[in-house]
Amino acid sequence: MQFMAHQKIWASFYNAGGNLINMERRKALKTGGGLGLLGLFTAIGLIRPGMAWAKYEASAFDAKSMAETLDALGVVTPESNLSVHLTVPEIAENGAVVPVSVASFLEHTEQIYILVEKNPNVLAANFVFPDGTESFVTTRVKMRETSSVIALVKANGKFYRATKEVKVTAGGCGG
Amino acid sequence: MGNPMRIRASVQEGVTEVKVLMQHEMETGLRKDADGKLVPAWHITELKALHNGKTVLEGQFGTAVSKNPYLVFRFKGGVQGDKILVNWIDNKGDTRSDEVEIS
Amino acid sequence: MNTHTWKCAIFIFALATYCSDALADGSASDEIAKYREMISDGNPAEFDEMRGEDLWKKPSGPNKTSMQKCELGKGEGIVKGAYAELPRYFPDTDRVQDLESRLLTCMTTLQGIPEKDITSKPFGNENYKPDIESYVAYVVGQSKGVKMNVPLKHPKEKEAYEIGKRIFSYRAGPYDFACTTCHGQDNLRIRMQDLPNFNNKKDSQAAYVSWPAYRVSQGLFRSFQWRLNDCFRQQRFPEPEYASEMTIALAMFMATNANDAIYAGPGLKR
Numbered sequence A: 001m002q003f004m005a006h007q008k009i010w011a012s013f014y015n016a017g018g019n020l021i022n023m024e025r026r027k028a029l030k031t032g033g034g035l036g037l038l039g040l041f042t043a044i045g046l047i048r049p050g051m052a053w054a055k056y057e058a059s060a061f062d063a064k065s066m067a068e069t070l071d072a073l074g075v076v077t078p079e080s081n082l083s084v085h086l087t088v089p090e091i092a093e094n095g096a097v098v099p100v101s102v103a104s105f106l107e108h109t110e111q112i113y114i115l116v117e118k119n120p121n122v123l124a125a126n127f128v129f130p131d132g133t134e135s136f137v138t139t140r141v142k143m144r145e146t147s148s149v150i151a152l153v154k155a156n157g158k159f160y161r162a163t164k165e166v167k168v169t170a171g172g173c174g175g
Numbered sequence B: 001m002g003n004p005m006r007i008r009a010s011v012q013e014g015v016t017e018v019k020v021l022m023q024h025e026m027e028t029g030l031r032k033d034a035d036g037k038l039v040p041a042w043h044i045t046e047l048k049a050l051h052n053g054k055t056v057l058e059g060q061f062g063t064a065v066s067k068n069p070y071l072v073f074r075f076k077g078g079v080q081g082d083k084i085l086v087n088w089i090d091n092k093g094d095t096r097s098d099e100v101e102i103s
Numbered sequence C: 001m002n003t004h005t006w007k008c009a010i011f012i013f014a015l016a017t018y019c020s021d022a023l024a025d026g027s028a029s030d031e032i033a034k035y036r037e038m039i040s041d042g043n044p045a046e047f048d049e050m051r052g053e054d055l056w057k058k059p060s061g062p063n064k065t066s067m068q069k070c071e072l073g074k075g076e077g078i079v080k081g082a083y084a085e086l087p088r089y090f091p092d093t094d095r096v097q098d099l100e101s102r103l104l105t106c107m108t109t110l111q112g113i114p115e116k117d118i119t120s121k122p123f124g125n126e127n128y129k130p131d132i133e134s135y136v137a138y139v140v141g142q143s144k145g146v147k148m149n150v151p152l153k154h155p156k157e158k159e160a161y162e163i164g165k166r167i168f169s170y171r172a173g174p175y176d177f178a179c180t181t182c183h184g185q186d187n188l189r190i191r192m193q194d195l196p197n198f199n200n201k202k203d204s205q206a207a208y209v210s211w212p213a214y215r216v217s218q219g220l221f222r223s224f225q226w227r228l229n230d231c232f233r234q235q236r237f238p239e240p241e242y243a244s245e246m247t248i249a250l251a252m253f254m255a256t257n258a259n260d261a262i263y264a265g266p267g268l269k270r
Helices: A002-011 A034-043 A058-062 A066-073 C003-018 C025-039 C045-057 C099-109 C115-119 C131-141 C155-168 C179-183 C201-209 C224-234 C245-257
Strands: A084-087 A098-104 A109-116 A123-128 A136-141 A147-155 A158-168 B006-012 B015-021 B044-051 B054-061 B070-076 B083-090 B095-101 C088-090 C095-097 C188-190 C193-195 C213-215 C220-222 C267-269
Touching (some): A058 A066, A058 A123, A066 A109, A084 A147, A098 A147, A098 C025, A109 A136, A123 A136, B015 B044, B015 B083, B044 B070, C025 C193, C045 C131, C045 C213, C088 C155, C095 C155, C099 C115, C155 C245, C179 C188, C224 C245
Antiparallel strands (some): A084 A098, A123 B054, A147 A158, B006 B015, B044 B054, B083 B095, C088 C095, C188 C193, C213 C220
């Protein structure tokens, strides 16, 4: 079951011809209107200089498919890794609130991405971990339908993943 | 200015756990209102958590993070009374900062 | 099986088959229980509690009075633990009142707000948050961890309980439904939701102490009166009047059956 789910997702990395989609690293990420805004915050003293934000990965958040998203993130075929722990419910009573916990036991974990394969935009969230912060995060995401949830971890410049399926029920009446 | 957050931070055995509950609609931009018109996307894009002024977590949200986002994370260090500040920005340029002391 | 049971069974079966994701009973229920456990922390109802607490202290209405002098049964201005002892008999109004009906009394008498202004729109939606709903969130939150201890001493309290009990099994409407049709036996469910059996003490307690609640599917905090109205809607009954004697009696019956349980609201529901 688990294996099948993986196959399905990773099959989507390949185009119809069976060739690996170009996944060269792309650094050109738009920040959108963010820069002017950050300037403003700095000016009003909300954000001190030197407290720079990581660039908002707009092109990855806008991407529609898994392949596009990974391409935008510059991910080269991530390996499944048992040191990435993904905790999700098997069944979510409501797709509006699906709890997701990710813990990475890989050394030098820099980032954790949460992806939902069948959402209109695959990338849900991205977390950046400075030294001293445990590579663990819990949050909640929306899921349009039953889908695989992927925890993508960047450690030492390389990408790793863990995948689990969450069944989303329509929910009934009563409560 | 955005609505207040609920932040709880507690330290145990040298590790501080921070729980943040934000108030935000997190509109996907795909939902239609009663008149059948698309409700424009409106969501938090970035957030940052600081411990005594030092960044301990950065986050970026797309439209798929649930309404009233919830977040738990942990960092090493921190003692009772230290300050935890959380700040977010949304795609309309709205922002909110709240601060609590570690208990 | 009597015809009554059959009706519910057929109704529920139809709903269950509609849900294509229906899984084997036991495991699905366990997984849903796990899901509920996972989302139990970080309840957005906290924001309604915060809003309610602020409003409670703020002078409001034509009389520019705050709610701080509202008597909820434990003495003027005492909010802590009050919800765990409601509904109850109030001598000043000479009737049994649940929380929402009592808040109505305070808002009309202390603040001078016309009753119709409140009862015509007592439930929120995405663009509207009635004050009474925020008061509810604040007051029930102040009973979290308190043991349910609804008094059943005054003759009018006993009467309300008996009326509530009868309403609970009162069959009517186009489907000839009663609350007990679906909530009077074990192991019934609608789609993925197990239905509490209110003839069973444990189920009654668990259901009562988790309401009022934040509904994730609606993204809104919902009061107990709203919950009762929704049950009537599902039975295809006419919608009850807000804070009417009938709903108070029903609340009295359900609250009393939850006695001795630890109040745990506001809850977080699918």
